[in-house]
Amino acid sequence: MEKHRIPESELIINSDGSIYHLHLKPEDLASVIFTVGDPERVPLVSRNFDSIDFQTQKREFVTHTGMLNGQRVSVMSTGMGTDNIEILMTELDALVNVDFETRTVKEEKTSLQIIRLGTSGAMQADLPVGTLLASEIAIGMDSLMSYYPPLSGNQEIAQAIQGELNLPFRPYQARAAFQLVNRLDDRFVKGVTLTCPGFYAPQGREVRLKPRFDQFIERLAGLEVNGRRLTNFEMETAGYYAMGELLGHQMLSLNAIVANRPNREFDKKAEKTVDRMIHAALELLAVKK
């Protein structure tokens, strides 16, 4: 049977052979990739590399690729939100699993290791600012997964959240790669992360507009499903985990807890906390096993 050729309008390759948004060619990317939301965090990661051999920027996607401990590694910024993560994951996957010459999917698939180094707000009082947290499970409160095939894993926490808030839609639930979680040490606590489609009302914040849900944080923080509680808010992790599951990549999201919502506190040393997370992550995960 002839292989499906992906049309020019569906997978856009720039005239220099790079992929549309990320502006990368297959050879520009390592198979171990650290991702950050803020483009200014990219050099804070890559300054720890032994060498950098490639740098580019397109929109909010800044990429540095180099060597660390004899291993090729990349760091990329993504901007904020799961809509950006859908673009990132689809284009990273195409860079390794689509032949750009023939525009066909390769027989043999490559699985990337993608590790988010992000900031986050704790929803539990006993997770102080300065905590480093690995998201074992993430729940997506956005609609991204309504457009993709259903996820195969357990959806019990997502279901419980829908029930608690009486949501007109079903959130989605996905997991980190256990191979990556198992490489962490006790610098990281493990948690269940709520990925929200915004920073303010979707995370229960009120500035001028009143959020629609009363007692949002208290109700979510008080939920318990099979001995697990929700731990933190951010804006990308569930999108990563869901796209990673569907595309066959190993995903892990690490969070520097810079806000504690019940205690109404923001980390005065947030930059130091982020740097501690970067160092621990590079030490534990910058080697492909």
Ligand SMILES: O=P(O)(O)O[C@H]1O[C@H](CO)[C@@H](O)[C@H]1O
């Ligand atoms: O610090 P980053 O990686 O951007 O992550 C968190 O910070 C942003 C909001 O301030 C959102 O992207 C959220 O997920």
Ligand SMILES: O=c1cc[nH]c(=O)[nH]1
């Ligand atoms: O509270 C916070 C802090 C960082 N990022 C978020 O999305 N929420």
